Amino acid sequence: MARDPLKIVAECISEFGNEQKSVIQILTRVNEELSYIPAEVVDAVAEATGVSPGEVYSVVSFYSFFSSTPRGRNIVRVCSTISCAMAGQGDVLSALVEEFGITPFETTEDSFLTIEITPCIGLCDQAPAMLVNGTPHGNLTPEKACEIVRRLKQTNN
Ligand code: FES
Secondary structure (H helix, E strand, O other), rough: OOOOOHHHHHHHHHHHHOOHHHHHHHHHHHHHOOOOOOOHHHHHHHHOOOOOHHHHHHHHHHOOOOOOOOOEEEEEEEOOOOOHOOOOOOHHHHHHHHHHHHOOOOOOOOOOEEEEOOOOOOOOOOOOOEEEEEEEOOOOOOOHHHHHHHHHHHHOO
16 A cells, blocks of 8 residues: 655655755655655645745656656656667557557556656667666567566566
8 A cells, every 4th residue: 555645755854854955855755655746745845845836846747757647566668769769669669558558658557557758768879778667678679678567567566
């Protein structure tokens, strides 16, 4: 069961402090624990740090690794920048979409998986590439990408 978002915020404020510079640390922790940042967290962080809710929300919407909507327990981010696009990213993404039955930025009904598209993740020399729960995978083929996610399903979900 997911933890209380406001309890996580309170713990973060104890750990990181309630200054403006703590905003990203707090949001990062909440995003890691819940896979997204609920609206109530935006308000709580704003109140605790003195930053306006609009500014906190703009931080959430600016960074692609933050989400304001619930996501799956596992997040696959397929790079769509030029090196990966030229190396077959489209085929990799299509294979994942077909196998797991969701389009980019959707989540499976059982909350197992969210697929996202991301700008360059620094693995251009191993294009096409993706991050699976933050772990990099490169030199992908459609079959290799699907197998990585299938294994995830067998091992921890
Ligand atoms: S372009 Fe895909 S990792 Fe850089």
